[in-house]
Amino acid sequence: MREKVEEVLNKIRPALQRDGGDVELVDVSADGVVKVRLKGACGG
Incomplete structure (x- = not known):
């Protein structure tokens, strides 16, 4: 799944x-919950 x-x-x-941003995969749990970390700038 990962x-x-x-x-x-x-x-x-x-x-x-x-x-100006990025996304990093932090974790995928056994029950399918995905955790990500958003990085960088947001325009709005």
Whole structure:
């Protein structure tokens, strides 16, 4: 499951990076809860 989540994050990462941000996968629990850390600037 972690690999699938990473694949999806890699698809959206370029858009976040163009806006000065990024996303980091923190954890994927056994029951499917995904925790991410948003980094960088937000425009609004």
